[in-house]
């Protein structure tokens with residue numbers, strides 16, 4: 682097996698959208714870090730455009746922390762088919778799905794992309810609220826399939 | 833102050849490239865998670881193209897773990913100006929710079945992008961070894977400025 686967890690996942694066998702535990706590490710003192718693979722688009726068949734990815738990153742980073750105080754990071758995959766959600770001392774998979782559901786609902790209600798200005802963002806011009814909503818809407822429409830990872 | 837750390841950073845005041853401690857969390861049991869902002873491109877002036885970002889993600893994720901066993905994640909920012917490097921129980925900033933330096937040197941020597949095939953990657957067609965090397969070369973050329981974050 683290889684160093685990097687995702688290099689061991691057979692991307693031909695997964696069915697997006699899905700949410701999967703990608704990695705779990707226990708620190709020397711006993712804290713647990715869990716990394717979820719939150720897959721929006723079917724690998725090697727489709728991908729999100731980067732403006733939508735960027736805005737979804739800002740919107741989710743902001744809103745998810747209102748539902749969960751244990752979020753370490755929500756960040757895009759380079760392949761543009763999903764995001765990694767990293768959390769601290771939280772192992773309730775079903776609650777993660779609920780938190781993601783509530784966050785996506787918030788995004789559908791949002792009337793701006795948070796921090797989409799040059800002071801607060803690395804590329805302020807590269808945002809699309811509508812694009813992010815479209816991705817969130819599509820993901821939410823398959824809410825009952827999120828727990829099914831493989832065909 | 834806002835929920836999301838990067839929303840509190842004044843992106844008009846930073847000078848890329850740089851490496852900065854973005855966040856530091858202590859778990860209930862005492863483990864420490866540190867998130868570094870590894871900035872390659874000057875915010876709102878330039879950005880990396882996504883093929884280079886994607887390949888640099890694969891190359892770094894693979895090679896950095898040969899130099900450091902405490903890496904939790906190396907993932908792109910949606911703004912395409914940098915990456916977040918998240919580590920467990922490691923607070924030696926100078927060593928992080930050395931690990932990044934050695935990893936970038938590995939990338940300049942690489943003759944392929946690891947896991948750039950449909951089984952192991954979400955978008956196998958979207959890679960550029962030369963693009964990733966160009967970004968690594970440019971970053972390495974300013975090695976002596978990585979610790980300078982603000983003008």
Ligand SMILES: N[C@@H](CCSC[C@H]1O[C@@H](O)[C@H](O)[C@@H]1O)C(=O)O
Nearest residue numbers: 742754755802803838909910911
């Ligand atoms: N993933 C992180 C931060 C999200 S916003 C990230 C943005 O900060 C800024 O530096 C860039 O514009 C980037 O796109 C988190 O979850 O905290």
Ligand SMILES: N[C@@H](CCSC[C@H]1O[C@@H](O)[C@H](O)[C@@H]1O)C(=O)O
Nearest residue numbers: 687758759760893905906953954
């Ligand atoms: N940031 C992580 C994984 C890097 S490779 C990520 C890739 O996995 C695959 O699912 C996608 O192609 C994605 O681009 C890490 O550091 O472990």
